[in-house]
Amino acid sequence: MLHMMRNSIVYETQLVDDVVEDVGERLPTGWNLHTREHVSSSSGSRLQVDAILEIQAPDGNSSEILVEVKTRPAEPNLLTHVASRLKASSRARHEQMGKAGTEPVAMLISPYLSSLTRKRLIEAGISYADGTGNIRLAVERPAVFVQNQGADKNPIREERPLRSLKGGRAARVVRALMDYRTPFGTRELAAETGSSPAMVSRVVNLLESDDIVGKRGRRGRIVSVDWETLADRWAEDYDFSTSNVPTTWLEPRGVAPLLVRLRSADFRYAVTGSFAANRLAPFAEPRLVSLYAEDPVAVARSLELRPADTGANVFIMRPFDAVAVERVEHEDGIAYARVTQVLLDLMTGPGRGPAEAEAILAWMKDNEDTWKLSLTNPA
């Protein structure tokens, strides 16, 4: 398969080489496809193409394929122009070669071609191939036809630079960057924490420009994460009450019986906010419990809570991402959200949250060895 999806910049040459390899593997035995020349735009060639390929049958007959490369996904509205240019080049090449044989095949190569784009290309009689494996190559003489279905969704969309940490998947990566001890590679961190390497790269790229994440070496291993500044940066895009979906409940007997029931909970949850903070940096005894759970209504039912508009003392948050209930810390039978999560929840939370965040931050600075995690499978 092709490998360019993982690169943020897809180079023309690489793209063409990858396509040649990919299509070549799908040809019948004895057939051969190779690149005859890469045409640079400055070469002054009369042909407005980016590459010339040659396909060869087992009997030695061959045909040329004129390729136009679009490094950005080709949109349907560009096609009329591309088609006429390719056709013109094809005729010009035919004349150039003394009108021997048939006109060269016209082909468009791009990192991604949508189904609509592909339909238009077929109508225009233009062959195509993209980086996800969508292929249609129709050659009249020597006669060969290769077709393959690739992606129907644009994977390149992921590669656009990230502008904020608002989305759940980005926040998931932020948590990973805060939680683990450096150094680690993008891929290692992605594998450990269940993020896509592409998303890790995008977040790292964003934070690298803010000097929050430091990379070193040819492979760009992450050697430093300024977790304190990262917390501040994340807080710009995160809000405990709005990034999560809060539901409010009443335990009329106060929080003590709730904690008892949580000890025998058979669902995934994580206590956050003041309660979780109080465990590490004792403050005034909290009267309100905030916890993450992916199905708040089912959890509330199981905890025998009642819905409450006013006077609620239990908040159950459907989390921005499942990471909120992952890497929890157990104490006395209760699952507490990781301290990095608790910190952000307090920083951006209501009431005395910000003051409690200060206390937690001080604890975190003194106890980095305690709360930082090591990768389970470092490279």
Added chain:
Amino acid sequence: METELDQSRIDAREALLDAVAALESHSDAAILVGAQAVYVHTESDSGSFAVSPFTYDADIALDPLLLRNAPSIVDAMRGAGFVLGDQPGLYTRDAHHRVDLLVPAAVGGAGRRGARLSVHGNTAAMKVRGLEGALVSHAWRTIGSLRPGSARKCVLKVAGPAALLVAKVHKIWERVGESDEGRREDLHKDAFDLYRLLRVVDAADIASQIGILQSHEVSSEVTSAALSMFRRLFGGPGDVGTRLVVRHVQGLENSDFISASSVALSQDLLEAASKR
């Protein structure tokens, strides 16, 4: 926070221990009621509020059928330093210690305020309506001193939660309607004591005890009356009893929570009682 017991509560417990010792011969007849009895049941939850349980009195209900003829109640109390004041049954020692001896109205005989207690006279104890359940529902408990380091204790009957709830409801119901502001002043404390009971005791348990009180002739009428008063006092967030509960912890606890909690627990009890 409730890390330290306040002195008045320690003193109230000492007064209770002294009174129980003085009335030792009548111990079968004596049943602890009122706030001190509530705290016996709610000790496990006492750390949950910013307001400590506090009380200045020891309230003891007497069952006339179980009183012995001697020693005289008034004399025995005087022997422990408790002096009967102008009102029947209200004894004081120094300025702060107060012990109230009370007789449920249903068994208090004729008379408006003083219980008719034959040889003990008409002023030894006060007649109070609503305490009847204590005669039916009580258990022997060991009550210790609250003074740090003190091992002093006594064993006495303590009224059950439902009986205490019925008594509190009657007290609140009677007094909220009174014009004398002094008599209404401390009602928020009584309301909160009732709320403390609801927090600790399961609604189904209270409801089943209420059923028992309703099945006894002596307590049947006051208990049924208490249930309808309770509904009107505590059934909703705007009701007088609920507002009193909130007022007791105003500024110290989240009023919205206390109100919602009180209403939810009261509704639980009413529902459990109606299923019986």
